[in-house]
Amino acid sequence: MDRLLYTAMSGARQSMDLQAVINHNLANASTPGFRAELQAMRAVPVQGDGLPTRTMVAATTPGSDFSHGAISTTGRELDVAIDGDGWLAVQTPDGEAYTRRGDLQIDANGVVTNLGRPVMGDGGPIVVPLGAQVSIGSDGTLSALIPGGEPTTMGPAGRLKLVNPELGSLVRGEDGLFRPKGGGVLQADETVRVVSGALEGSNVSPTETMVAMIDSARRYDMQMKTIESANENAQRANNLLSIT
Numbered sequence: 001m002d003r004l005l006y007t008a009m010s011g012a013r014q015s016m017d018l019q020a021v022i023n024h025n026l027a028n029a030s031t032p033g034f035r036a037e038l039q040a041m042r043a044v045p046v047q048g049d050g051l052p053t054r055t056m057v058a059a060t061t062p063g064s065d066f067s068h069g070a071i072s073t074t075g076r077e078l079d080v081a082i083d084g085d086g087w088l089a090v091q092t093p094d095g096e097a098y099t100r101r102g103d104l105q106i107d108a109n110g111v112v113t114n115l116g117r118p119v120m121g122d123g124g125p126i127v128v129p130l131g132a133q134v135s136i137g138s139d140g141t142l143s144a145l146i147p148g149g150e151p152t153t154m155g156p157a158g159r160l161k162l163v164n165p166e167l168g169s170l171v172r173g174e175d176g177l178f179r180p181k182g183g184g185v186l187q188a189d190e191t192v193r194v195v196s197g198a199l200e201g202s203n204v205s206p207t208e209t210m211v212a213m214i215d216s217a218r219r220y221d222m223q224m225k226t227i228e229s230a231n232e233n234a235q236r237a238n239n240l241l242s243i244t
Helices: 002-027 206-243
Strands: 040-045 055-060 070-071 080-083 088-092 095-099 112-114 133-136 141-145 155-159 170-172 179-180 194-195 198-200
Touching: 002 206, 080 088, 133 194
Parallel strands: 080 198
Antiparallel strands: 040 055, 070 198, 080 194, 088 095, 095 179, 133 141, 141 155, 170 179
């Protein structure tokens, strides 16, 4: 009887963990550049003396879905979308990290940021003149025009650091940014191109995610019913033993 309980109990618990992953993906269905987390379940033998036939269920997130999201035009000059493969480099407290999110901002000090994190250029964080009109070229070059200046005075103000690591070589951190497995810093790739005035959307499919959420909820209900059936069977067995 306890074999059934091991399987049903662990299955119900992992279904809840799986539901958390699905909820996280659905909550970011409209987040620019978001990459969906993958989820999977597998059987794990219970370790210990006298438990060779007991099996538990483990839910894991083996990686992320790196397929591209749809690109939509925004018309905003500081919005960029990676055209094809590639990543944008940003600075974090623990080093350099990478993202596909391209809704850039300029802070009060003229630093180009991404959700408050400095955006990396060829020689470090990119800084532009305060109040300048900034445009971004397809190769990631930022051009700045000082207010009141002639268009011919527009000059380069830095270049986005764009990288193109091998597929599957990046892992997601707790902050949602990606970093190379084993650490380190990636070298810039001159061939990566961006689309200015556009953003890449999330690669989460709301329809598929909703179906997965319903499936996970039903799986949890099924495991709980299994536990109830095991309890009823145990009570019936006890009643039969008490009669004899």
